[in-house]
Amino acid sequence: MVSQEQRRRQLAREKFLRQQQRRTEARRKARMRNSVIASVLGVLLVGSVVSYTAGVFKNDGKKANAGAEVSPSAAPTSKAPDPCAKPAPGKVKSLSWKKEPAMTIDTSAEYTMKLATTCGDIGVAMKTAAAPHTVNSFNFLAAQGFFDHTKCHRLTTNGIYVLQCGDPKGTGMGGPGYTLPDENLKDKSLKGNVYPAGTVAMANTGQKHTGGSQFFLVYQDSQLPPSYTPFGTIDAAGMKVLKKIAAAGESTGQGDGAPNATVVINKATVTKS
Numbered sequence: 001m002v003s004q005e006q007r008r009r010q011l012a013r014e015k016f017l018r019q020q021q022r023r024t025e026a027r028r029k030a031r032m033r034n035s036v037i038a039s040v041l042g043v044l045l046v047g048s049v050v051s052y053t054a055g056v057f058k059n060d061g062k063k064a065n066a067g068a069e070v071s072p073s074a075a076p077t078s079k080a081p082d083p084c085a086k087p088a089p090g091k092v093k094s095l096s097w098k099k100e101p102a103m104t105i106d107t108s109a110e111y112t113m114k115l116a117t118t119c120g121d122i123g124v125a126m127k128t129a130a131a132p133h134t135v136n137s138f139n140f141l142a143a144q145g146f147f148d149h150t151k152c153h154r155l156t157t158n159g160i161y162v163l164q165c166g167d168p169k170g171t172g173m174g175g176p177g178y179t180l181p182d183e184n185l186k187d188k189s190l191k192g193n194v195y196p197a198g199t200v201a202m203a204n205t206g207q208k209h210t211g212g213s214q215f216f217l218v219y220q221d222s223q224l225p226p227s228y229t230p231f232g233t234i235d236a237a238g239m240k241v242l243k244k245i246a247a248a249g250e251s252t253g254q255g256d257g258a259p260n261a262t263v264v265i266n267k268a269t270v271t272k273s
Contacts, residue, residue: 080260083244084119087264090149092168096177101140107132110273111139113232118264119245122238124200131183131231134202139270141176141213147268155246158255161220163245164203165265166213175212182209183229190230195222198239200232219246
């Protein structure tokens with residue numbers, strides 16, 4: 001028989017074993033719970049990191065877009081010094097005519113135009129015989145002082161490379177009140193729809209026979225349809241002036257805007273050679 005003392009010891013041992021089992025089970029459950037918690041926390045943490053990263057990218061995108069809306073291209077932090085002098089004293093005349101001036105030039109003679117600008121003189125040998133209406137109009141307008149003190153309002157530096165002038169309003173909307181017929185559109189200098197550097201041609205509205213007083217000076221070969229009357233060629237000194245103006249860039253940073261240089265025609269003259 002088992003004595004009372006032995007029985008007591010057996011019961012104590014069984015109790016101890018049960019306690020050990022409960023403790024072991026509790027530790028196992030605790031480890032499982034902690035493991036689950038850690039896994040959940042890990043998922044949450046990863047999710048949070050992904051969400052944060054996505055948020056950062058999203059915000060960066062928004063910032064980039066906002067920047068693009070304000071300044072589509074990386075504009076320089078400081079503008080280059082103006083390479084041109086101050087304009088001569090005087091104001092633009094408000095002049096307008098209802099019809100093209102009568103022909104007064106000698107179409108068999110040679111004419112040259114001088115644009116005395118704030119950036120330097122630009123000389124133009126005019127194509128009188130090929131573009132008589134255009135040359136006659138410039139001879140008339142220059143004599144009236146129409147171009148004096150006017151700004152060259154547009155510079156393009158991407159795709160086409162021109163300085164546009166001849167608008168008394170300085171907005172691209174001004175003119176003499178009359179229009180001119182298109183001329184010399186098959187000039188031998190226009191090859192492959194390219195207006196070569198040194199060309200002076202009439203601006204227009206995109207429609208036929210809508211030239212007025214606005215013209216453009218090409219400082220680098222430019223791909224354009226042969227729709228703009230070429231009526232002159234720029235001299236070497238004038239090309240240097242144009243390159244200087246172009247090097248200063250334009251206001252938008254997009255390749256088409258007002259020149260950063262202060263380009264004003266102080267005086268325009270047309271003379272018979």
